[in-house]
Amino acid sequence: MFTLTCLGTNGLYPDNLSPTSGYLVNFDDKNILIDCGSGILNKLKSIILPENLDALILTHYHFDHVSDVGVLSYYLQTKNKKIKVFAPNDNSNFQKLIEQSPFLDFVPIDSNVNLNIGDAKIKFYKMNHPVLTFGVRIEYKGKTFSYTSDSNLTDNYEKLLSNCDLAVMDSGFLFENWQQDKPLISAYHIGLLAKTYGTKRVLISHFNPSLEREKIIKEAMGECDTVEPAQLKTYII
Numbered sequence: 001m002f003t004l005t006c007l008g009t010n011g012l013y014p015d016n017l018s019p020t021s022g023y024l025v026n027f028d029d030k031n032i033l034i035d036c037g038s039g040i041l042n043k044l045k046s047i048i049l050p051e052n053l054d055a056l057i058l059t060h061y062h063f064d065h066v067s068d069v070g071v072l073s074y075y076l077q078t079k080n081k082k083i084k085v086f087a088p089n090d091n092s093n094f095q096k097l098i099e100q101s102p103f104l105d106f107v108p109i110d111s112n113v114n115l116n117i118g119d120a121k122i123k124f125y126k127m128n129h130p131v132l133t134f135g136v137r138i139e140y141k142g143k144t145f146s147y148t149s150d151s152n153l154t155d156n157y158e159k160l161l162s163n164c165d166l167a168v169m170d171s172g173f174l175f176e177n178w179q180q181d182k183p184l185i186s187a188y189h190i191g192l193l194a195k196t197y198g199t200k201r202v203l204i205s206h207f208n209p210s211l212e213r214e215k216i217i218k219e220a221m222g223e224c225d226t227v228e229p230a231q232l233k234t235y236i237i
């Protein structure tokens with residue numbers, strides 16, 4: 001079984017509905033956590049023992065995607081366990097904190113890195129965001145999951161969304177508030193990209209609690225009928 005569990009689907013900050021970004025991918029006996037935002041450690045603990053993670057992948061070092069990495073390292077310290085953290089190499093202060101932790105083993109990712117974990121093949125694609133950011137594509141036994149992370153328009157959406165069974169796409173705002181120099185695509189673009197590349201199922205995520213969630217969902221779903229809002233539950237890929 002190849003599954004995705006959405007642990008956190010908010011952008012910017014958590015609220016009563018959800019923690020910020022965090023996605024648990026499971027296959028065979030392997031567990032990979034992609035991003036570790038605010039509130040993710042506690043959610044993760046309700047599903048698996050965090051010391052049993054085979055990898056933590058960080059798409060970029062914005063706080064809504066990494067803020068629980070620090071407390072995760074404290075948790076690992078209590079178990080005297082170390083986990084591998086695959087993350088961008090941009091010499092940021094957050095990267096340095098990871099490298100300094102005795103319980104986190106930093107491994108740099110790049111577009112030319114092909115990562116194999118168990119029977120899964122993992123590739124990274126550079127996205128269009130103010131800091132170095134990678135989308136993640138995981139292929140396992142003929143099925144594919146992609147997480148676009150935060151990005152404005154880039155050709156690499158094609159690499160992530162083509163021949164893809166399930167994708168999580170981070171939303172920004174309504175199309176009327178989008179511009180080419182913004183950090184994220186609009187809800188309209190999510191639907192448009194999903195339709196253009198024929199992605200079988202797309203979960204809109206990264207909901208900004210200060211924006212109107214229902215309008216964003218409606219705008220994206222209006223463009224493509226394989227798009228739906230991400231929920232805090234497990235999906236079979």
Ligand SMILES: [Zn+2]
Nearest residue numbers: 060062129150
């Ligand atoms: Zn970001």
